[in-house]
Amino acid sequence: MTPAERDLRYYAALGLAAEASHLAQGYFNRRETLGTTMKGAQDWLTVADGKVEAFLRERLSQLFPQDTVIGEEAGGEASDAVWILDPIDGTANFAHGDRNWCISIGFLVDRRPEIGVVAAPALGELYAARRGAGVTLNGEPIKVSGGSDIARASVELGWSTRVPAERYVEIIGRCYGAGAAVRRAGSGTLGLCHVANGASDAYAELHINAWDVAAGIVIAGEAGAQINDFFAGEGLSKGNPILCCTPGLVAPLRDITGIA
Ligand code: IPD
Ligand code: CA
Ligand code: CA
Ligand code: CA
Structure with a gap:
């Protein structure tokens, strides 16, 4: 093209x-x-x-x-x-x-x-x-927040019934344990957009579908966010986990969420 x-x-x-x-x-x-x-x-x-x-x-x-x-x-x-x-x-x-x-x-x-x-x-x-x-x-x-301190981070965690609630609750606990604030505003797409404009520092979800994130990945990526390779494997047809965050938080959030 x-x-x-x-x-x-x-x-x-x-x-x-x-x-x-x-x-x-x-x-x-x-x-x-x-x-x-x-x-x-x-x-x-x-x-x-x-x-x-x-x-x-x-x-x-x-x-x-x-x-x-x-x-x-x-x-x-x-x-x-x-x-x-x-x-x-x-x-x-x-x-x-x-x-x-x-x-x-x-x-x-x-x-x-x-x-x-x-x-x-x-x-x-x-x-x-x-x-x-x-x-x-x-x-x-717009650009990402640039934050690098997990203890000052605002992390949005998406959840759906596609993933057992216990896994979600465990990640919430790990975030609080690291001192991060957790939110869930109910739109995965806007979750990525709000990382892009610095309104939050990260968005993570253990399973999400391609239509939830296809546009947001371009938006957040162009704003300087780091995002896992969502379209790897069967991401397009079956969905994948997503982790999208300001670059300084990649390491702690990979640990916390288990999303590589
Ligand atoms: C859902 C929302 C929600 C996310 C779910 C999605 P829908 O999309 O983005 O925040 O956690 O994974 O399925 O059903 O409102 O289009
Ligand atoms: Ca959706
Ligand atoms: Ca929808
Ligand atoms: Ca839906």
Whole structure:
């Protein structure tokens, strides 16, 4: 793919993120049209998840018929030029009226994340990055915190029922033992974005899916974060653990989480 072809996709993703934000905002905080159901324990689904994904899929397939699309709600096929979508990340928050949710649009070439656009309209945040070309939040460059003292670190730990709770609780205990503060805000994608802008020092989760992190990996990487090789092995199809942090915290957090 040429740089011009990649740029075309980046600007398209920015436009689509704005339209998708408008669509999702139309459902947010309107419980009567939210149509909330559960896919499993604490695995929330609303009408907005399906509508936003369908909108993005339709537009991407019109604009770039040669690319493939994988999304959380409708699946899809991998290829050497693949869009990875999470229509709403943080659906539990979305369903509760909590503003910490986002729309995540990632693009991979040969399994390498090249474009990340994440819109969190209820927070007023738009993160945008191309690999090797920097990252912005609402048009301004951002970078990681640069912290190196685990005892002053703020670490976000994601969790889902895909991993036994005991393993999560054990890592929380190790963080507190090392003096770090722990949070869980409920959106893995924004967890990576908030490492990128220095609002937290690290994000870790023992299993997460590609649509949760494809865009955030470009965003956090361009901001100077260190991230494990998430797309190694079957990361794209089955997910993997993720550890994303400011460089000075890699060693203690590898020890604490066991994520290499
Ligand atoms: C979930 C959120 C959550 C993370 C889970 C994800 P969803 O995505 O990102 O914070 O811990 O691993 O599945 O279901 O809200 O799109
Ligand atoms: Ca989900
Ligand atoms: Ca998600
Ligand atoms: Ca989702």
